[in-house]
Amino acid sequence: MIAATVIPNDYTIPLLNLSLLPPVLRNITWLDFDVRKNCSIASKALIDHIDDPSSKYSLFDLAKICSPVPLTNISYEQMLDWNAYHEFNKGITVLNLTDSVNEHCHLEFCQHLGWEDDPDLSGPGVSIFLLMHAKKWPKSQGYV
Numbered sequence: 190m191i192a193a194t195v196i197p198n199d200y201t202i203p204l205l206n207l208s209l210l211p212p213v214l215r216n217i218t219w220l221d222f223d224v225r226k227n228c229s230i231a232s233k234a235l236i237d238h239i240d241d242p243s244s245k246y247s248l249f250d251l252a253k254i255c256s257p258v259p260l261t262n263i264s265y266e267q268m269l270d271w272n273a274y275h276e277f278n279k280g281i282t283v284l285n286l287t288d289s290v291n292e293h294c295h296l297e298f299c300q301h302l303g304w305e306d307d308p309d310l311s312g313p314g315v316s317i318f319l320l321m322h323a324k325k326w327p328k329s330q331g332y333v
């Protein structure tokens with residue numbers, strides 16, 4: 190595992206030394222992953238992560254299946270270190286895959302959402318309307 194510094198909430202932040210990771214992990218980030226390899230797993234992993242960011246096992250599955258290179262003999266701990274390194278040091282997270290999942294796996298993403306609310310009150314149309322209008326009026330004018 191990468192040498193790390195312990196912070197108050199018992200989470201570790203990897204230092205800037207990727208050389209301690211297996212070579213296959215040193216030159217890839219979430220931006221290199223192809224969600225089209227398995228839209229179902231990619232969509233479910235992304236939704237699981239949004240629902241519970243501390244749940245990393247779905248990300249491990251996503252990484253193994255959608256990686257641009259084979260990730261054989263990579264441990265869960267190594268993947269956590271790799272993910273944490275890019276998240277804390279480069280700002281690249283699995284959420285960077287959102288646009289790709291939405292573009293290529295829209296149907297599977299929607300199926301995994303398990304939407305049960307009234308779409309007339311809180312559905313995608315209402316959400317898009319609110320986002321459009323929030324961007325239209327600047328906060329400085331007091332509208333948002």
